[in-house]
Amino acid sequence: MAILIVEDNPTNAMIIKHLARKVTHEEIVVETDGGAALALCHGRVFTMLIVDNMLPGMSGLQFVKAVRLMQRYDDVPIVMVTADHEPRLRAEAVATGVTDFLTKPVEAVAFRKLVADHLGGVPADMVAAR
Known part of the structure; x- marks a missing residue:
């Protein structure tokens, strides 16, 4: 399985990918464009999507x-x-189907815990130790 990161800023994408790698051995795919990321989602199922809101082509x-219109993504975080x-964006994001919401700059421990919690594979105490 794999995680998809949709982030157009290369530095932010690298940081998020690095943090996610601390808690999972799943493949991590990075896409910089919302439309291209959507095409990827049509072709395969990811176990988690990590999405920026400000993207070229379409917003997060x-x-x-x-x-969320794709049934196979009903339960994907x-x-x-x-x-x-x-606060308006957070409310709109949750109403749209966002499972969790983090603001940048991303706090490393909180991000790793969030990813681990959604993937269900790494105890919280291991997250802090990595």
Whole structure:
């Protein structure tokens, strides 16, 4: 199985990928464009989606809405990671189908715990130790 990170900033994508690797051995795929990421989701099922909101082509919210229309993604956790701190965005994201919401800059321990909790494979005490 694999995790899909949809993030157009290469530095942010690298940081998120590095943090996720601390708690999973799953393949991690990075896509910089929402439309291309949506095409990937049509072709395969990811175990988790980590999505920025500000993307070229379509917003993270538009991406989530489109993914949630695919029945095979009904139970797949989607984490939105964005620099936008507006409470309105958080509410809209949850209403759209986002499972969890983190703001940038990402706090490493909280991010690793969130990923581990959703993947169900790494106890919280191991997350802090990695």
